[in-house]
Amino acid sequence: MRLSSIFSAALAATSTLAFPSAKLAAYKTNSTVGPEKGHLVIVGGNLKSESIYQRIISLAGGHNASIIIVPTAGGDPSYDQNFTTAAAFRGLGATNVTVLHTYDPAVADTDKFVAPLKSANAVFFGGGRQWRLVDAYYGTKTETAFNEVLERGGVISGSSAGASIIGSFLARGDTSGNDILVGDHTVGFGYLKNAAIDQHVLVRNRHFDMFQILEVQPELLGIAIDEDTAVVVQGNDAEIIGSTYALIYDGGFWSRDGSGGKYDLPEKKFYFLKAGDKYDLGARKVVETETTSGDEL
Template identity: 60%
Template sequence: MTYSTNDLGTAQLSRPSRTTHLVLFAVLMISLLGTSTIEAQQAASLPKVGPERGSLVIVGGAMRSAEIYERFIDLAGGPDAHIVLVPTAGGAEEYDEFYQGMNAWRDHGARNLTLLHTTDPAEADTDAFVEPLKRAAGVFFFGGRQWRLVDAYGGTKAEQAFQEVLDRGGVIGGSSAGASIQGSFLVRGDTRTNTIMMGDHQRGFGYLRDVGIDQHVLMRNRQFDLIEVIETHPELLGIGIDEDTALVVQGDQAQVIGKSFVLVYDNQVTTGENGKFYFLAPGDRL
């Protein structure tokens, strides 16, 4: 219905014509189709595996390469960027400013470091604990046992704050256990031993979706271990990273840096009697 006035200034209601209905319907359909097309294009452009924003630096352990440190610091915004270091996977109850893991970061030029640690998920779920993460441009998880990161931070405000660093365009990295935690499937997450590939903890923090990440793969002769994981979970992509080597991920694009190789396990080609994984060397892209 439309609203109008007559010559006397009194209000009148008049019924719209059939033509008006058709025009309005056409305009509505064009609007809906246009919105649907835009949304479909936006959805198609979103990363399927990697983060929508920010970067990941996934290191296979024994991190010594200056190239890896420098890439992480650069992605965080430079030497003065605020970087939060998380040593929780190492298993100690307490860490202080003299923790040796901080020294290498200082030696490579990082000047604004915060050490963040707890083993208590109740503490990790407080605003006071996550306050340093609100200012962080980067987060780095040290090595140890990856299930300790899940027990301390899984489902807490801290886990959410880690994700928010990435969502702001920051960088998340980690070495060894700190690499595996970045996948959605947690490889070697058993509390009894790290030789069990599919243990009592199987949920990682999921910065890479539908991915399981192993580390130290060549140095510790682990190159065949991920095969059983993707045979059991064929929806997963397996990524194995050797020592002092990193996979740098932005969206669905990745590059290998460092000293050794990254191994990729795709269920389409890796499983079966003649299955094989393939190698990516430094400089290669995925």
């Protein structure tokens, strides 16, 4: 038996144990890749652009919206209400920002802990190690409450580790190091279904890393987002905003100038989208507009 076959079987067994069948069925029957209600704002790390912060605030309902910051991925012993991301939102006019954190799933499963989420308009997951979010919140009342924010038409956002947790497959989820793409944690929160999300892609030369995941689960849509760049999702509609690029791994190739007949590595296809570009997650194709034609990358 080839090593890849053994690896695939092992991953399937791990995912089955970690991902209850009822929840998996719910994802399969949902009619859109992204949330049917609400929005995702998925940031590739090192968030600096005021425009991205303001998009989150605007989608959440404005400066009085309730925004919950979850710094748990960071791994610090504790966090207070002055956590840097909370301060950044406040500095841009958000008036109702709360930091919510625990490493203890028993605490995360209490009504008292969940209470601030019941009226929240947005949740933002900070950076660090994405598996810490799984260990703290997966299967708890808190995870249910996160999803309810979307169901009310709110926003789920995150940067770096907080971006990867948004996918159904958890990229770089190994507790021993973030250089392992398929690790001991492979299940994300699944707000973006049938997808794996990587981050810091250009800054850290991660262009080809996504293929380690796709070799094991080729049915997934791969999205890798560079720093200070975001993919905004509602339903099957995705839009790129921010400073640089998002890379798309959908088995095809797209060129801004309409070319693409030559490709040096046909088995490892991906392409770049920049601010203003749009993508249909259901059809897995770029939405061609005037801004996506005639302008070379």
